[in-house]
Amino acid sequence: MRFMLLALLLTGASASAEPYHLIPGRVPLDWQGPDGNTIILDAPKGLIVFDTGRSPMHAQAILDYAKQRHRPIAAIINSHWHLDHTTGNADIRTAYPQVKVYASTAIEGALVGFLNKGRAQVDKMLADPKTSDGQKAQLLRGRHRVDHPDTLRPTNPIVKTARMTIAGRPLDVHLAKFAATEGDVWIYDPKSRTAIVGDLIVGIVPFMDTACPDGWNKSLGDIAAIPFTTLIPGHGPIMSRADFNGWRTAYDNFVKCGRSSADKKTCVDGWVRDAAKFIDDEHRGYVRAAADYYLTTRLRSSPEEQQFYCKPLKAS
Numbered sequence: 001m002r003f004m005l006l007a008l009l010l011t012g013a014s015a016s017a018e019p020y021h022l023i024p025g026r027v028p029l030d031w032q033g034p035d036g037n038t039i040i041l042d043a044p045k046g047l048i049v050f051d052t053g054r055s056p057m058h059a060q061a062i063l064d065y066a067k068q069r070h071r072p073i074a075a076i077i078n079s080h081w082h083l084d085h086t087t088g089n090a091d092i093r094t095a096y097p098q099v100k101v102y103a104s105t106a107i108e109g110a111l112v113g114f115l116n117k118g119r120a121q122v123d124k125m126l127a128d129p130k131t132s133d134g135q136k137a138q139l140l141r142g143r144h145r146v147d148h149p150d151t152l153r154p155t156n157p158i159v160k161t162a163r164m165t166i167a168g169r170p171l172d173v174h175l176a177k178f179a180a181t182e183g184d185v186w187i188y189d190p191k192s193r194t195a196i197v198g199d200l201i202v203g204i205v206p207f208m209d210t211a212c213p214d215g216w217n218k219s220l221g222d223i224a225a226i227p228f229t230t231l232i233p234g235h236g237p238i239m240s241r242a243d244f245n246g247w248r249t250a251y252d253n254f255v256k257c258g259r260s261s262a263d264k265k266t267c268v269d270g271w272v273r274d275a276a277k278f279i280d281d282e283h284r285g286y287v288r289a290a291a292d293y294y295l296t297t298r299l300r301s302s303p304e305e306q307q308f309y310c311k312p313l314k315a316s
C-alpha cells in the first residue's frame with residue numbers, strides 16, 4: 001500500500017487526479033457579461049479545453065492552468081458560438097497555434113444574423129461618451145472576433161453525433177440541432193460518467209437569445225437518455241442527475257407557461273420557484289428580468305419570430 005502511494009506521488013507530479021478541471025465562469029451583474037464555464041480534460045496529446053470564456057482574465061486562467069500542468073493545449077471544443085464561450089479561442093490559438101478547434105458550423109448563420117446586428121450595436125456604444133474605458137475594451141475584444149471570424153470557426157467541424165477521438169482521447173460527442181443555438185455540442189465521458197453540456201443547461205435561467213425552445217426540449221431528452229451521474233452546465237455549479245431532472249422540469253414548465261394565456265408575472269414567478277435551487281440571492285433580480293425578456297422575445301412573439309431559430313439561418 002505504502003509503495004503504491006509512493007509510486008503515485010512520484011509519477012503524479014504533472015498528472016491530474018480529477019477526471020476534469022473546472023474553471024468556473026462568472027455571471028457579473030454589470031456590463032461585463034458572463035463567462036461560460038471552462039472544463040479542461042487530459043488527453044494523450046495534451047489538454048482539451050471545453051469552452052474558452054469571454055474575458056481576458058478567464059482566458060489567462062486557462063493558459064495559467066496549462067502552464068502549471070506543463071502540458072500543451074491540443075484541442076478546443078466549443079459548446080456553441082456565443083461569445084461568452086468562444087472569445088478566448090483566439091488567446092489560446094496565439095499561445096498554441098497548432099490547437100484544433102472542434103465546434104458546429106452554426107457560427108456561419110450567426111455571422112449573417114445575430115453577430116452582424118450586434119456589431120452595429122457595439123459601434124453605437126463605442127461612440128457613446130457614457131461608455132466606460134473598461135467596457136470599451138471589452139466591446140473591442142468582442143468586435144475583433146466578429147471581424148476575424150476565423151478566430152471563432154472550427155478547424156474540425158462537428159456535423160453529427162459520434163464517438164470521436166480528440167487529442168488522442170475517445171469522447172462521445174453529441175450535436176444538438178436547433179436548441180440554444182443552431183448547433184450545440186455536448187460531450188459525455190463514459191469513464192467518469194460526466195456530461196458536459198454547455199448552455200443546454202444554465203442553472204439560473206436558460207439563455208434563450210438564439211433558442212428554438214422545442215429543439216432545446218428534445219436535446220434535454222437526449223441528455224436524460226445518457227447514464228451520467230455528474231453534469232457540468234454552461235454556467236453555474238456542477239449538477240447531480242436529480243438536479244438535472246429538477247431543472248428540466250422547470251424548463252418545461254417555463255416554456256408551457258410562456259405559451260399559455262397566463263400572465264407573464266405568473267410565468268416568471270414559476271421559473272423562480274421551480275429553479276429556486278439554482279438561483280442565488282444576488283442573481284434573483286437579474287433572473288427575473290431575463291426570464292421576462294425571454295418570455296417576450298422568444299415565447300410570446302409572433303409565430304414566425306418564435307420559429308426563427310428553428311431552421312438554418314444561412315442557406316447552404
Ligand SMILES: [Zn+2]
Nearest residue numbers: 036084199234
Ligand atoms: Zn453562455
